[in-house]
Amino acid sequence: MSIRIQRVPSENVAGGIAARLIAILLALLVAAIVFAISGADLGKLGSHVFKSTFGSRFGLMDLGLIVTPLILTGLAVTVAMKVGAWNIGAEGQFCAGAIAATAVALFVPGPTIVVLPLMFVAGAVGGMLWILIPTLARAYADVSELITTLLLNFVGALFIYYLATGPWLDPSGLSFAATKRLPHDVPSFWGDVHWGLPIAVLLTISLAGVLNYTRWGYEVRIAGSNPAAARYAAIPFRRHLIVVMLMSGAIAGLAGMFEVIGTTHRLQGGISNNFGYIGIMVAVLARGSAIGVIAGAALMAVILKSGIALQTQGVNISTVLALTGLILFFTAIGDELSHYRIVRSKPA
Amino acid sequence: MDLLAGLIQTAILAGGVLALAALGEVLAERVGVVNLGVEGLIALGAITGIATVVAVPSPTLGLVLAMLVGLLAGMVFATATVIIRANQILCGLALTLMGTGVAAMVGKAYSGIPAPVTFAPIAIPFLSDLPLVGRALFTQNILVYVIYLVLPFALHHLLFRTRHGLDLRAVGENPAAADAAGIPVTRIRFWYVSAGAALAAGAGAYLTLAFVPSWSEGVVAGRGWIAVALVIFAGYRPWTAVGAALLFGLITSLGFVGQARNWPIAAPVLSMLPYLGTIALMIVPVLAWQKVRRLMAAPAALGEPYFRDVR
Numbered sequence: 002m003s004i005r006i007q008r009v010p011s012e013n014v015a016g017g018i019a020a021r022l023i024a025i026l027l028a029l030l031v032a033a034i035v036f037a038i039s040g041a042d043l044g045k046l047g048s049h050v051f052k053s054t055f056g057s058r059f060g061l062m063d064l065g066l067i068v069t070p071l072i073l074t075g076l077a078v079t080v081a082m083k084v085g086a087w088n089i090g091a092e093g094q095f096c097a098g099a100i101a102a103t104a105v106a107l108f109v110p111g112p113t114i115v116v117l118p119l120m121f122v123a124g125a126v127g128g129m130l131w132i133l134i135p136t137l138a139r140a141y142a143d144v145s146e147l148i149t150t151l152l153l154n155f156v157g158a159l160f161i162y163y164l165a166t167g168p169w170l171d172p173s174g175l176s177f178a179a180t181k182r183l184p185h186d187v188p189s190f191w192g193d194v195h196w197g198l199p200i201a202v203l204l205t206i207s208l209a210g211v212l213n214y215t216r217w218g219y220e221v222r223i224a225g226s227n228p229a230a231a232r233y234a235a236i237p238f239r240r241h242l243i244v245v246m247l248m249s250g251a252i253a254g255l256a257g258m259f260e261v262i263g264t265t266h267r268l269q270g271g272i273s274n275n276f277g278y279i280g281i282m283v284a285v286l287a288r289g290s291a292i293g294v295i296a297g298a299a300l301m302a303v304i305l306k307s308g309i310a311l312q313t314q315g316v317n318i319s320t321v322l323a324l325t326g327l328i329l330f331f332t333a334i335g336d337e338l339s340h341y342r343i344v345r346s347k348p349a
Numbered sequence: 350m351d352l353l354a355g356l357i358q359t360a361i362l363a364g365g366v367l368a369l370a371a372l373g374e375v376l377a378e379r380v381g382v383v384n385l386g387v388e389g390l391i392a393l394g395a396i397t398g399i400a401t402v403v404a405v406p407s408p409t410l411g412l413v414l415a416m417l418v419g420l421l422a423g424m425v426f427a428t429a430t431v432i433i434r435a436n437q438i439l440c441g442l443a444l445t446l447m448g449t450g451v452a453a454m455v456g457k458a459y460s461g462i463p464a465p466v467t468f469a470p471i472a473i474p475f476l477s478d479l480p481l482v483g484r485a486l487f488t489q490n491i492l493v494y495v496i497y498l499v500l501p502f503a504l505h506h507l508l509f510r511t512r513h514g515l516d517l518r519a520v521g522e523n524p525a526a527a528d529a530a531g532i533p534v535t536r537i538r539f540w541y542v543s544a545g546a547a548l549a550a551g552a553g554a555y556l557t558l559a560f561v562p563s564w565s566e567g568v569v570a571g572r573g574w575i576a577v578a579l580v581i582f583a584g585y586r587p588w589t590a591v592g593a594a595l596l597f598g599l600i601t602s603l604g605f606v607g608q609a610r611n612w613p614i615a616a617p618v619l620s621m622l623p624y625l626g627t628i629a630l631m632i633v634p635v636l637a638w639q640k641v642r643r644l645m646a647a648p649a650a651l652g653e654p655y656f657r658d659v660r
Contacts, residue, residue: 319453
């Protein structure tokens, strides 16, 4: 009997999940080593992280707030991947959604019960408009949506900065780079945690249902995994591409809407907090499954919240970005390695 | 006329970052590997450059060390994408996140410190006295001449006038055929991707030692992504790439000149110009000149890992 290692086209699901866990542990290990070398007290950092995440009521509430935009941006990237598109611009669509929702909050008078649904729609439409040009450019001119969506992230951040320091600046003069406190809130159900969280979870599960169990979802998945085969089967690839990319933008826009109306209550610079980029990580961890998006978002929320908490201990918040990159890197490698099988064959 | 000269001078200076990073990406993509880590590599090079000159007052040393850091990071990226053959897009994004994050962590201590020494402009005798554009074209730092003239000449010659260049283009177009012809596909990909990363990091050092010249978080500001876009726009050719970089530099310099001269447009809106301009330049040519598309096409095997045993 001989044993050899062979690469097979299909991925090993258990291997893929194991690869993710190992990637995360390896990345955390690297981070711990870096902290230890730079002279930090790991035990102290660890207990601080625990206290500010699972170890306290406020920590858990913060996690509930942070996980909401991450579920939505992760879902946005996942949905686009289903049709074979790279939406690396969730960050920009998040900004656009936040801007559109703020515009409604600032300029549409009325009771919250009326304005809230309007803000919801505005957030989705804002995100959709932000991805419209990359979508059409990809669909009709085959221009890489990866780069165009990404470049619009910078425009989105500048746009918020312009509005929050210029025309929409808080007239009370109390802040230099934010709008006034918005008059409407998404209602909360537990402390500060607002209804955005259950809505995000529900949206994720129902979209997964539509993609997995309807004819439309089936066509989208075929179009995404093999455009040529889709064309032979008379599946309208271009139409599915456009619809799904716009949906993806709308979902990321909703993330921005919830963040500004539910969490920060003001439009301010830096509001996107890299949620769009971390959303890519969530989507990659999720491997296209709805449960995966929620689990991935929860995990990244813990990492992001730990990074924020460790700022008081002199740890730079950019550590989170570097750590995310490290996890992504190890995951990509692990994914490839999970294509390999050990094959035992008896000699003939 | 002062306005025109100022515009051109800034355009050349600003375009240098893009040109150098784009030349690096041309190398990687010509051998069939998309490196989306350019943004992170520029950040790493930028912080290495400034940290070096703060310790030792030599901009040349800063550039060399930045390129070494880039080479190492490129070798890590190439190990993952060329040897292990993991997904190039994910590894590139990961490199961008890691590079940007690490540079910001290290950069905290250097934030806002102006570079104590820089690549100073050198006036070329006689030529710099030419009317109108003499000063703009011929009073630049030494790197500008290297980036706009020496490097594209060398790379063009390498790619299109040597046997080795034919080999490495073959690796990007059809690795299986190249492999059958005895060309070492993996070795060529590994080293050209790494060399391209070194150039990208060099662009970072140029940014903090010749252009800005200081470090602040967000100083890279998407230049790596613009460089990637520019390579597509330039049809993967060295001379076209530096020409395009100059055009993109011109868009950036419009924003600078506008701010300096108090045009009635808000500064953040002017800062959007490079990104919006890049998107426009990616879309318009494709729609306008359908016939050019074949000439400007990407290497056929771009982005695809090569497995000898899986066909």
